[in-house]
Amino acid sequence: MLHRQMRHRLKSLAVAFPLALIAGGAGAGPEADIQRALIERQQRADELWLRIQQSQPLSAPGDARLQQNLDTLHLQQQQRLQNLNAQQLRQFDQSQQAPAADPGAAQIQMQQQRQLFERDRQLELQQFRWEEQRARDGPPKQNSNQSD
Amino acid sequence: MTTDVDVLIIGAGASAAAFAWSMADTRMRILCLEQGDWMNPADYPSTRRDWEVRMEREFSPNPNIRRRPEDYPINDTDSPISLLNFNGVGGSTILYAAHFPRPHPSDFRVRSLDGVADDWPIDYAALAPYYALNDRQMGVAGLAGDPAYPPHEPPLPPVPLGLAGETIGRGFNALGWHWWPSDTAIATRDYEGRAACVNLGPCKGGCAQGAKGSADITYWPLARRAGVQLRTRCRVREILVDANDRATGAVYYDEHGSEHLQRAEVVVLACNGVGTPRLLLNSKSPRFPQGLANRSGLVGKNLMLHPWGMVRGTFDAPLNSQLGPLSCTILSQQFYETDRSRGFVRGYNMQVTRGLGPVATARIGVARGDIPWGEGHHEAFARRYGRQIGVGICCEDLPEESNTVTLDATLTDSNGIPAPKITYRLSENSERMLRHGLARGTEVMRAAGAWDIYSDGPVRQTGWHLLGTARMGEDPERSVVNGWGRSHDVKNLFIIDGSVFVTSGGVNPTPTIQAVALYIADAMKQRLANLFD
Numbered sequence: 006m007l008h009r010q011m012r013h014r015l016k017s018l019a020v021a022f023p024l025a026l027i028a029g030g031a032g033a034g035p036e037a038d039i040q041r042a043l044i045e046r047q048q049r050a051d052e053l054w055l056r057i058q059q060s061q062p063l064s065a066p067g068d069a070r071l072q073q074n075l076d077t078l079h080l081q082q083q084q085r086l087q088n089l090n091a092q093q094l095r096q097f098d099q100s101q102q103a104p105a106a107d108p109g110a111a112q113i114q115m116q117q118q119r120q121l122f123e124r125d126r127q128l129e130l131q132q133f134r135w136e137e138q139r140a141r142d143g144p145p146k147q148n149s150n151q152s153d
Numbered sequence: 154m155t156t157d158v159d160v161l162i163i164g165a166g167a168s169a170a171a172f173a174w175s176m177a178d179t180r181m182r183i184l185c186l187e188q189g190d191w192m193n194p195a196d197y198p199s200t201r202r203d204w205e206v207r208m209e210r211e212f213s214p215n216p217n218i219r220r221r222p223e224d225y226p227i228n229d230t231d232s233p234i235s236l237l238n239f240n241g242v243g244g245s246t247i248l249y250a251a252h253f254p255r256p257h258p259s260d261f262r263v264r265s266l267d268g269v270a271d272d273w274p275i276d277y278a279a280l281a282p283y284y285a286l287n288d289r290q291m292g293v294a295g296l297a298g299d300p301a302y303p304p305h306e307p308p309l310p311p312v313p314l315g316l317a318g319e320t321i322g323r324g325f326n327a328l329g330w331h332w333w334p335s336d337t338a339i340a341t342r343d344y345e346g347r348a349a350c351v352n353l354g355p356c357k358g359g360c361a362q363g364a365k366g367s368a369d370i371t372y373w374p375l376a377r378r379a380g381v382q383l384r385t386r387c388r389v390r391e392i393l394v395d396a397n398d399r400a401t402g403a404v405y406y407d408e409h410g411s412e413h414l415q416r417a418e419v420v421v422l423a424c425n426g427v428g429t430p431r432l433l434l435n436s437k438s439p440r441f442p443q444g445l446a447n448r449s450g451l452v453g454k455n456l457m458l459h460p461w462g463m464v465r466g467t468f469d470a471p472l473n474s475q476l477g478p479l480s481c482t483i484l485s486q487q488f489y490e491t492d493r494s495r496g497f498v499r500g501y502n503m504q505v506t507r508g509l510g511p512v513a514t515a516r517i518g519v520a521r522g523d524i525p526w527g528e529g530h531h532e533a534f535a536r537r538y539g540r541q542i543g544v545g546i547c548c549e550d551l552p553e554e555s556n557t558v559t560l561d562a563t564l565t566d567s568n569g570i571p572a573p574k575i576t577y578r579l580s581e582n583s584e585r586m587l588r589h590g591l592a593r594g595t596e597v598m599r600a601a602g603a604w605d606i607y608s609d610g611p612v613r614q615t616g617w618h619l620l621g622t623a624r625m626g627e628d629p630e631r632s633v634v635n636g637w638g639r640s641h642d643v644k645n646l647f648i649i650d651g652s653v654f655v656t657s658g659g660v661n662p663t664p665t666i667q668a669v670a671l672y673i674a675d676a677m678k679q680r681l682a683n684l685f686d
Contacts (some may be wrong), residue, residue, distance in 0.1 A: 017221050037417070039202070043200070043201075043286050044323045046199065046200050046361055046362075047195055047361075048360055049194075049348060049361060049363070050193075050194035050195040050361035050362075051194075051195055051199065051372065051602070052346075052348075052363075053194045053361065053362075053363040054193050054194055054195055056346060056363075056374065057191060057194075057370060057374065059368065059374075060373065060374030060375075060377045060378055061377060062378060062379075062380050062382060066180075066380040094182070107555065
């Protein structure tokens, strides 16, 4: 009886193991490499776009202090975007540790993840634009009627 | 009416970017109007899987196919070569291959040397410092020591030849012909905030990596930081002049179609060899009934396009030729200088290109009958993909007054501005040169071991190089601008793009367009006190 049970379990394992390999392969295979490369490509493009946007001229040329503030802000923003990019890649790699069993589902999952990352970067870039505008406009004017 | 400026630049492409950057140190009020917009690298085809399809549609170099809102149509039905461009900040450098060869000193003296066309009023030596400056600004990769050129040293190491470059190099060696790694405006290591090339290949759809030196990411950020204003989505309709033949400014439409007048002390045209004559011809007035600055009658004439041939060979061994900058490996100038025994004067550059992408490989293979549709497709495709090399034949195009840019009688852009019409024929000299080049290209393919070779020329979709339509010279009867870009007829109007070329040379013109723009900027700065005398 024990022998039959063991044989049955071994048989089940023999079927399950290749299935697990196939399922694992769905995420970690060429499609995952492609999706990862696309994420990196899009991240690089966003970094470049940030630099292009940061090259706007000052409305008051020669304002050294404003220029210095902007330079600092720009460096911070570049760093923040790079951090976000690195975090996204880590997240993607982690998600490949336990991919969806079905290859089709795994592919859809990866695409959705990539689109989500893209959206997050766009939101970050939008935030950067607001910060830039705020820095250029200077500190908000004090409202005399407003109490502390 | 908007605030007056000192210098108004029209167009934001290769020449405008270099010029604006150089002029910024004068602290003058400089404004550039560009009909296109900034390009977001995230939109470039190479950030998506369908990159090859997008490169043939919304990123096609042909404005008649691309049809973006900022594009104007070009009637090129009377030309065997379609005219290509890109409208946006950076202009055609957004889509160019970044093959960056200089011309030879002889290219500026073809009348003296070969008795054809005209000499330039400036020479290679005058431009040499500006080529070097431009190489630094654009980030040019290459290898010093090319015996075809006066000494120069590109700031970055050359683009790797790859198996494709090595293979065709052996072919050139077997024939004893010149070859050298080509100068290339592609960062081969991180350079001035730009990331190094990762050898993906589709440079001609815009470089999302920022490795390709397009003017929007090289000169423009520096020019803007130095105070130059750049206003996008502004399409200029005409340049205005006063009773003293002075340009007073430009009328333009903003993105909403509203009309504006921009006044300026100096007007600078940088709209390329088609856009500039189009704008001048559209700027008719009682003082200039044939078009602005056109008392010579030469505006729009002498259009030169560099007739282009292509030889493609397929090799047995896998070359990974689908990888790496498509149009940048090596060049050969074995047949660049005049040898009358060949039956033509002047010569051509042989530009080695890598293999095509998978869709293009399949599409061309199917169209030629090399790759069947259905059974056997994959096997035939595999025998070609990554195993092909191209040799482009870039022929020097001599000026002919009959090759013209005029205004189309009916075709207009979205603002109702008359569109350009091209009338162009290959001269007999160009025909002979092209045939010679295609035969030599076939020969080198054979010497390199290609088992399947085909050639074609003139290739229709290759009219990138728009030159000669407002040529420079000292004689106002025979030229539109003087030796430093100032109009003979309108003393505060300058032209700085490829229109001013007297002859075309046999190489891709962007380095020369930018060197000339930098040269003109310096000439203007040296004469600021008496610029209009």
